[in-house]
Amino acid sequence: MKECKLNLYDCPVTYTLSVLGGKWKWLIIYILSGEGTLRYGELRRNLSGITHKMLSQQLKELEADQLINRKEYHQIPPKVEYSLTQKGQTLIPILDLMCYWGETNWSKVNPDN
Amino acid sequence: MKECKLNLYDCPVTYTLSVLGGKWKWLIIYILSGEGTLRYGELRRNLSGITHKMLSQQLKELEADQLINRKEYHQIPPKVEYSLTQKGQTLIPILDLMCYWGETNWSKVNPDN
DNA sequence: CGGGATCCCTCAAGATACTG
DNA sequence: CAGTATCTTGAGGGATCCCG
Numbered sequence: 001m002k003e004c005k006l007n008l009y010d011c012p013v014t015y016t017l018s019v020l021g022g023k024w025k026w027l028i029i030y031i032l033s034g035e036g037t038l039r040y041g042e043l044r045r046n047l048s049g050i051t052h053k054m055l056s057q058q059l060k061e062l063e064a065d066q067l068i069n070r071k072e073y074h075q076i077p078p079k080v081e082y083s084l085t086q087k088g089q090t091l092i093p094i095l096d097l098m099c100y101w102g103e104t105n106w107s108k109v110n111p112d113n
Numbered sequence: 114m115k116e117c118k119l120n121l122y123d124c125p126v127t128y129t130l131s132v133l134g135g136k137w138k139w140l141i142i143y144i145l146s147g148e149g150t151l152r153y154g155e156l157r158r159n160l161s162g163i164t165h166k167m168l169s170q171q172l173k174e175l176e177a178d179q180l181i182n183r184k185e186y187h188q189i190p191p192k193v194e195y196s197l198t199q200k201g202q203t204l205i206p207i208l209d210l211m212c213y214w215g216e217t218n219w220s221k222v223n224p225d226n
Numbered sequence: 227c228g229g230g231a232t233c234c235c236t237c238a239a240g241a242t243a244c245t246g
Numbered sequence: 247c248a249g250t251a252t253c254t255t256g257a258g259g260g261a262t263c264c265c266g
Contacts, residue, residue: 012215013143013208019218021136023239030126040248051240056249077247078246090214095126097207102125105132105200136259153228164260169229190227191266231264238258245250 019065020091024050024058029067029088030095037083067091132178133204137163137171142180142201143208150196180204 020026024047031046032038038046044055059082062068067088073079084092133139137160144159145151151159157168172195175181180201186192 012212012219014140014215015219016211016215017139023134026130027127052249053241054239057239060249072248076246078249080248087218090217094207094210094214097210098129099125101203101207102127102129104203106125106128165229166261167259170259173229185228189266191229193228227266229265232262233260234262235260236256236258238256240253240255242253243251246248 019067022058022061024054025062025067026095026098028058028062029084029091030099032068032082032084033089033092033095037081040080040082043082062088132180135171135174137167138175138180139208139211141171141175142197142204143212145181145195145197146202146205146208150194153193153195156195175201 020029027047028043031043035042035046040055040059043059044050044052047055059068059070063070066085069083069085071081071083073081133142140160141156144156148155148159153168153172156172157163157165160168172181172183176183179198182196182198184194184196186194
């Protein structure tokens with residue numbers, strides 16, 4: 001878990017934000033929640049714009065926080081699959097609300113959509 | 114709203130994350146949701162660790178996205194009060210879930226608390 | 227007291243290349 | 247294909263000062 005500069009350190013919200021702080025983490029969880037299990041490359045294609053390094057790093061941190069599973073098939077070429085852990089799945093309700101909030105407030109700004 | 118590098122740009126979750134992307138925004142909303150109305154200095158004291166520049170900046174962006182109200186009293190010394198807009202208040206359920214999630218998962222890691 | 231502007235520097239993140 | 251290491255850059259953010 002990242003260092004937290006707040007004196008709000010002993011605040012549950014701060015804790016949650018520190019775990020999910022990485023720029024891409026919510027999105028990675030979100031995509032996995034929709035797709036179930038994805039290989040590294042698939043995940044990467046779903047997050048166009050993310051760099052190789054970034055993705056590896058975020059995945060490693062998410063795994064360390066036990067939010068995602070990493071299943072490695074020892075073969076050539078390598079194959080690694082990622083999926084949500086039970087703990088990771090408990091974040092889905094939050095993402096659902098974020099999704100709902102986004103739908104509600106976004107459409108007002110962009111009538112096109 | 115910030116530039117978004119994702120092709121997930123047309124995704125509600127991405128939209129939400131882009132609006133609340135700043136490091137302190139969730140926290141600012143959270144504090145205002147608990148306190149109602151706060152002056153600049155009070156807000157700052159509640160977010161120990163945040164710098165002057167950061168706070169101003171985040172507040173300005175939140176105001177631009179219509180998540181907070183800024184009420185300025187034209188007097189010397191100046192007095193400015195911040196509070197949530199209606200739109201800002203619609204984020205509270207998300208923060209409640211984050212709070213709940215933090216409580217649930219944090220205590221497991223830190224038995225002391 | 228609230229907030230803007232300026233200077234300056236660190237560190238996050240990109241690019242690239244290499245390995246199993 | 248998945249992951250790591252190294253080097254590099256630039257912009258995010260800190261410190262400081264000034265102004266209404």
